[in-house]
Amino acid sequence: MKRFGRFAGIALVLVVAALTARSCFSHDLIVRLSDRKEISFKQMMGDLRKVAVIYVGEVHDNPDHHVLQLRIIRGLHRAGVPLAIGMEMFTAGSQQELDRWVAGQTGTAAFQRIYRREWNLPWSLYGDILLFARDKRIPLIGLNVPRDITRKVGREGFASLTEDERRKLPPNITCDVDESYMAMIHRSYSSHGLSANTFRNFCEAQMLWNKSMAYHMVEYLRKNPGRTVVVITGGGHAIRGGMPVQVDRERPGLSSRVVLPDPVVRNGRIKAEEADYLWLSH
Structure with missing residues (x-):
């Protein structure tokens, strides 16, 4: 979500040194956080092919992040990995419309209207991913909950929801x-200039996002156990403490990786417990 913004980073010294070493000949800088080593895109992809879920975070309006997401999806598809793409940008209630799009039963103009109803950023940011999914018949999973529900929780807390909601x-x-x-939630909350007495509601809204997206993805995998899911979501949800930990609680032992693009330094570094790979374009 936008409220989390550009949050993740790695030590400045490491980034500057690696960029200097590669400035003459490379377009990718990928850092494997387990050992803080620079690796190639091919090496990262070799690892990603082994797991059931790959969370690829983003700053929603950064086109480079969506290029990276599509590169990962293309690479996995080319390697013969049976894929599905889970998207924060669509609610679970839109699943039938997503299925019709992937099946080629909905035209592009009509689907763009569905997209605009679900998400408020330009089609151009996600269009290539959505078109690739349709052309290759890769299932799309709507992960989110309706915005009016999360807004209500953010204002009044989860207890304010009706039984029907x-x-x-x-x-x-x-x-x-x-x-x-x-x-991280505190920093995001402070950046919105909200009053201190509504913090718990704000936090519950974030947990509603994370837990709901985790629930919908786990339900998909329960019905489609042979698929690998690439999750496209904001960096604040992709980080281990966000959606992944909720998935782990729903489905312990499910193998996964977290890829964070273009990190912004957060307190100087990001820990290996929070993500597996950092990608920087230069």
């Missing part, structure tokens, strides 16, 4: 996050 949501949404993720 809760019917298709995970139960008992609370602000149960680790210290690092809580600090």
Whole structure:
């Protein structure tokens, strides 16, 4: 989501040194966080092919991030990995419309109207991914919940929802996050200039996003166990403390990787526990 903005980073010294070393001949800088080593895109892809879920974070309005997402999707498809693409940009309620698009039953102009109803950023940012999914018959998964629900939770808290509104949501949404993720939510909250007495509601809205997207993705994998899901979502949801930890609670042991593009320094560095790969274009 935009509210999380550009949040993740790596030590400046590491970035500057690596960029200097590669400035003459490379377009990719990928850092494997487990050992802080620079690796190639091909090496990263070799690892991504082995797992069930790949979270590729983004700053929503950064075109380069969507280029990276499509490169990963193309690479996995070319390698014969049976794929699905989970998208924050669509609600679970739009699933039938997504299925018709992938099946070639909806024209581009009509689907663009559906897209604009679901998401408020230009089609040009996501169009190539959505067209590739249609052309290659890669299933799309609507992960999100309706915006009016998350707005209500953000204003009044999860307890304010009616029984009907809760019917298709995970139960008992609370602000149960680790210290690092809580600090990130606090920074995002502060950047919105909101009053201190509504922080818990704001946090519950973020948990509603993360837990709902986790629930919908796990449900898809339960019905389609042979698929690898590439999750396209904002960086604040892709980081381990966001959506991935909720997936781990729903489906313990499910293998996954987190790829964060173009990180912005956050307190100097990002930990290996929070992501697996950092990608910077230069």
